[in-house]
Amino acid sequence: MGRRLSGRLVLATHNNGKLAEFQALMSPFGVDVVSVGQLGLPVPEETGTTFVENARIKALAALEATGLPALADDSGLCIEALRGAPGVYTADWAGPARSWDVAMQKAQDELLAVGAAAPAQRRGTFVSVLTLVWPDGHSETFEGRAEGTLVWPTRGAHGHGYDPMFQPDGSDQTFAEMPEAEKNKISHRARSFQQLAAACLK
Template identity: 60%
Template sequence: MSGEGREPQAIRKLAPGRLVIASHNKGKVREIAALLEGRGLDVVSAGELDLPEPEETGTTFVMNAELKARAAADLSGLPALADDSGLCVDALGGDPGIFSARWGGETKDFCMAMTLVERALAATGPAPARTAHFVCALALAWPDGHVEWFEGRVDGTLVDPPRGDKGHGYDPMFVPDGHDRTFAEMDDATKNEISHRADAFRQLVAAVF
C-alpha cells in the first residue's frame, strides 16, 4: 500500500545484504528476523547500531512506521525496515491504537498497559464487547528516500486475566479468531503464521523479493 497523500510508487526489489530493523524492542526484532530468515539478509537492529528512536508524531500506523524507517536509513546509510503496530479495541473506539506502547508509560510496561485496557473496558459498562484487532504497518526505506508500505491485520478477542509468557506487548490478552490460545501461549512458528505482522510480511515478501 502507499502512504497517505503520496502517489503510488513502483515496487523496488530488496537486494541481499545488510538490513536495519528500526526497533529497540528485542521481542519485535526477534519476530521480524525470523520472518526474514532465508532471504539472504544480514539483519541488524537499530538498538545494536545505537541509533536514536525518533519521536512518533504520525497519526496512523503507516506514518509512524515511515518515520522510523526513514530515520534509520538516513542515519545508517542502509535499507531499513520499520514496524508500527498496535492493539485496537472496538469498545474503546480503536484505542489504544497508535498509542499502544505509550499506554505502558516511559518504561513500556505492558502489564500496566493491559491493566489500563481492562479498566477502560470496565468503564464502558457491565458487559463490554471484547472484540479487538492488531494492526501492523511495515515501511521499508532506502537511504535515497524511496519507501514501500504494507499493512496487515488480525482479529480476535481479549481475555482477562492475561495468559502466557511468550511474545511481547499485548500478546497475553489477545486470542486470535479461530484459536483458543493467546499469542503469548503460542510458539513463534505458530504465531508467525497467523499474526498481523505475518500478514504484512506476506505482502512485503511477495512485493520486494
C-alpha cells in the same frame, strides 16, 4: 512490483521482541537484520497520527542514520469498545518503563469502565504497517491485520506486548500461548510481512 531486498537491513526498533520476530521472518531469505537499538541510535519522535505516518518517520530516521535500507513497523492494538484506542498510542499505555503488564491492565480497566465484560464486547484488532525505504528514496508500505478477542486474565508467556490478552479468531489460544512459528503464520505482523515478502523478497 516491488524492488528486491537483499544483504543487510536496519530495523527501526528498540524492542528486542520485535527484533527477534523479524530476524526469524527474514532469515529464510538471507537478509541480515540489525536494529537501531543494537546500533545505539536514538528513537525519533513519532509525531504522526496514523500507523503509516509513524512507520515512515521511523524508517527514514533509520535510513538517514545508517545509509542502509531501513524497515519500520508501526503497529498497535485497536479496541472496538474504546473507539479504536490505544491505536497509535499502544506503546504509550505501557508507561515510561514500557511495562506491558501495565499496558494490559490499563486496557482491562478501560474495558471494564465502559462495561465491556462479555467476549462479544471485547473485540480488538492488531494492525501492523511496514514501511521499507531504500537509500535512493524508494519506499513501499504494507498493512496486515489480525482480529480477535481480548481475554482476562492474561494467558501465556511467549510473544511480547499485548499478546497474553489477545486471542485471535479461530484459535482457543492467545498469541502468548502459541509457539513463535505458529503465531508467525497468522499475526498482523506476519500478514504485513507476507505482503512485503511477496513484493520484495521472492
